[in-house]
Amino acid sequence: xxxxxxxxxxxxxxxxxxxxxxxxxxxxxxxxxxxxxxxxxxxxxxxxxxxxxxxxxxxxxxxxxxxxxxxxxxxxxxxxxxxxxxxxxxxxxxxxxxxxxxxxxxxxxxxxxxxxxxxxxxxxxxxxxxxxxxxxxxxxxxxxxxxxxxxxxxxxxxxxxxxxxxxxxxxxxxxxxxxxxxxxxxxxxxxxxxxxxxxxxxxxxxxxxxxxxxxxxxxxxxxxxxxxxxxxxxxxxxxxxxxxxxxxxxxxxxxxxxxxxxxxxxxxxxxxxxxxxxxxxxxxxxxxxxxxxxxxxxxxxxxxxxxxxxxxxxxxxxxxxxxxxxxxxxxxxxxxxxxxxxxxxxxxxxxxxxxxxxxxxxxxxxxxxxxxxxxxxxxxxxxxxxxxxxxxxxxxxxxxxxxxxxxxxxxxxxxxxxxxxxxxxxxxxxxxxxxxxxxxxxxxxxxxxxxxxxxxxxxxxxxxxxxxxxxxxxxxxxxxxxxxxxxxxxxxxxxxxxxxxxxxxxxxxxxxxxxxxxxxxxxxxxxxxxxxxxxxxxxxxxxxxxxxxxxxxxx
Amino acid sequence: xxxxxxxxxxxxxxxxxxxxxxxxxxxxxxxxxxxxxxxxxxxxxxxxxxxxxxxxxxxxxxxxxxxxxxxxxxxxxxxxxxxxxxxxxxxxxxxxxxx
Numbered sequence: 001x002x003x004x005x006x007x008x009x010x011x012x013x014x015x016x017x018x019x020x021x022x023x024x025x026x027x028x029x030x031x032x033x034x035x036x037x038x039x040x041x042x043x044x045x046x047x048x049x050x051x052x053x054x055x056x057x058x059x060x061x062x063x064x065x066x067x068x069x070x071x072x073x074x075x076x077x078x079x080x081x082x083x084x085x086x087x088x089x090x091x092x093x094x095x096x097x098x099x100x101x102x103x104x105x106x107x108x109x110x111x112x113x114x115x116x117x118x119x120x121x122x123x124x125x126x127x128x129x130x131x132x133x134x135x136x137x138x139x140x141x142x143x144x145x146x147x148x149x150x151x152x153x154x155x156x157x158x159x160x161x162x163x164x165x166x167x168x169x170x171x172x173x174x175x176x177x178x179x180x181x182x183x184x185x186x187x188x189x190x191x192x193x194x195x196x197x198x199x200x201x202x203x204x205x206x207x208x209x210x211x212x213x214x215x216x217x218x219x220x221x222x223x224x225x226x227x228x229x230x231x232x233x234x235x236x237x238x239x240x241x242x243x244x245x246x247x248x249x250x251x252x253x254x255x256x257x258x259x260x261x262x263x264x265x266x267x268x269x270x271x272x273x274x275x276x277x278x279x280x281x282x283x284x285x286x287x288x289x290x291x292x293x294x295x296x297x298x299x300x301x302x303x304x305x306x307x308x309x310x311x312x313x314x315x316x317x318x319x320x321x322x323x324x325x326x327x328x329x330x331x332x333x334x335x336x337x338x339x340x341x342x343x344x345x346x347x348x349x350x351x352x353x354x355x356x357x358x359x360x361x362x363x364x365x366x367x368x369x370x371x372x373x374x375x376x377x378x379x380x381x382x383x384x385x386x387x388x389x390x391x392x393x394x395x396x397x398x399x400x401x402x403x404x405x406x407x408x409x410x411x412x413x414x415x416x417x418x419x420x421x422x423x424x425x426x427x428x429x430x431x432x433x434x435x436x437x438x439x440x441x442x443x444x445x446x447x448x449x450x451x452x453x454x455x456x457x458x459x460x461x462x463x464x465x466x467x468x469x470x471x472x473x474x475x476x477x478x479x480x481x482x483x484x485x486x487x488x489x490x491x492x493x494x495x496x497x498x499x500x501x502x503x504x505x506x507x508x509x510x511x512x513x514x515x516x517x518x519x520x521x522x523x524x525x526x527x528x529x530x531x532x533x534x535x536x537x538x539x540x541x542x543x544x545x546x547x548x549x550x551x552x553x554x555x
Numbered sequence: 556x557x558x559x560x561x562x563x564x565x566x567x568x569x570x571x572x573x574x575x576x577x578x579x580x581x582x583x584x585x586x587x588x589x590x591x592x593x594x595x596x597x598x599x600x601x602x603x604x605x606x607x608x609x610x611x612x613x614x615x616x617x618x619x620x621x622x623x624x625x626x627x628x629x630x631x632x633x634x635x636x637x638x639x640x641x642x643x644x645x646x647x648x649x650x651x652x653x654x
Contacts, residue, residue: 050648051574417643477634
């Protein structure tokens with residue numbers, strides 16, 4: 001775990017003190033809302049439908065038990081006893097009071113956390129593969145590079161007022177769990193012919209109003225060149241990007257309008273100057289960062305008890321089948337804790353649950369936790385001999401749901417239950433779908449399926465890359481839901497295709513049921529996933545299942 | 556041609572708590588939509604909005620929202636405004652808790 005340097009501490013503390021004074025001046029009337037708004041947004045404080053919302057950064061999704069316990073304390077003392085984990089590996093509090101926000105920020109600073117750059121047209125919290133440092137398929141842990149990017153981007157004066165927000169994601173694995181192709185910049189670690197690790201640089205991806213899959217700007221970039229190269233991209237975007245139209249201001253539009261070749265030319269031109277300006281790569285600094293992410297002191301012990309529990313406890317076996325992933329150490333496993341119990345709000349954890357997860361991390365997980373962009377919590381390093389006890393402890397507080405990657409493991413943005421930008425609700429839709437398929441006991445039979453729901457076109461719920469995407473809209477004053485099919489957020493990223501006319505809130509669940517029953521009928525066998533069937537047969541049979549009346553009319 | 560004026564309520568969020576509030580006929584800001592002043596005159600609506608904008612020490616983001624009268628009380632016409640009268644649908648953490 002990276003620990004703050006004195007510089008980091010001083011910087012974060014200064015920002016807390018500044019914001020405390022700004023809040024005081026807002027409350028005593030010296031600042032108008034117009035003057036205060038950009039200041040509060042720089043500190044992650046939004047005003048939503050029913051209350052303020054504070055978005056706290058969890059850099060590259062990594063935290064330890066002390067941080068998680070502090071998040072739980074904040075939920076109890078300043079909020080309503082829970083927090084919401086987001087698709088950008090952040091946590092959001094939905095009910096803070098303005099006059100208490102400086103105290104919350106102080107409590108965060110006390111454990112080396114903050115809410116800086118979680119809003120505004122700046123470089124946002126850098127996200128990373130949530131299995132980083134543990135995954136069996138990983139080339140190298142990408143988090144030292146993510147931390148380097150954090151240090152570089154924090155309060156970078158040239159990029160504090162970009163044309164629009166800017167999101168960077170990074171993965172060290174060929175299997176992309178960080179959705180790098182849907183970010184302004186995606187960094188995928190690859191090896192060159194000499195076997196050295198570097199990055200494939202992807203630019204111009206993004207979802208929202210105009211979804212785009214990112215394009216490869218550089219096939220191989222040595223790590224030593226990363227900061228000058230990324231800075232060159234930002235400089236080109238800062239000058240070339242549009243400021244006349246908010247909806248055309250993201251770098252995806254800049255890339256689309258100018259062409260990837262032109263962008264590459266400009267970036268490479270800039271890069272020559274930037275590399276000279278940056279000078280020698282600071283190996284000592286990077287080695288220090290790398291040391292902070294060194295693998296934990298793994299233990300070695302018999303895993304017989306794990307095998308025995310798997311045979312004797314069927315519920316545990318089900319958990320093992322869905323919620324564990326391969327660790328680079330054979331005796332270990334990566335545990336995904338589902339924050340998606342059927343019927344509950346996706347991504348919401350109570351303070352008690354946070355404390356239990358913190359305790360488990362401390363006792364059995366080398367004190368490490370991760371937040372995934374899929375709104376789940378990860379224990380990245382658990383020895384197999386401890387898994388049964390971890391499972392039973394989770395089960396006791398409603399965290400033992402065995403549904404990772406299944407139909408009820410739904411990404412859902414807060415939607416119009418909280419968000420001021422939303423055009424429809426998403427949480428109740430997720431709750432209904434998850435509850436229904438749990439009742440039907442079909443989840444495991446359906447197998448791997450990603451449903452992603454957004455409550456507006458901004459696509460925080462990543463609906464474009466859901467195997468089934470659901471977009472909530474306002475159609476003439478009524479909530480209406482559009483379905484997209486065949487999206488993919490991995491290394492084979494694809495934007496889902498719109499299936500047809502939208503459905504009312506009442507029609508949506510039956511439509512999803514028809515779609516799933518349709519899939520179960522046409523799949524080649526039980527191993528062919530929804531996405532594979534879609535890729536094999538195309539949209540038509542799925543559309544026929546969704547719109548049976550159209551089929552009859554056509555006949 | 557100017558479109559006919561649709562009746563409104565004046566709403567905002569409280570500065571400290573962020574709670575949704577409505578302007579009542581007695582000049583106070585209240586939490587229940589049904590106690591909001593039903594504004595049928597466009598000039599009056601704009602005057603009240605201007606006054607609310609001047610109360611930035613108390614309020615954030617005042618605006619006029621469409622409403623109709625039902626059994627003599629103002630009711631929102633759009634689902635977004637209906638949600639604001641009660642709170643989120645996943646927990647009783649909003650105004651539902653007060654009801």
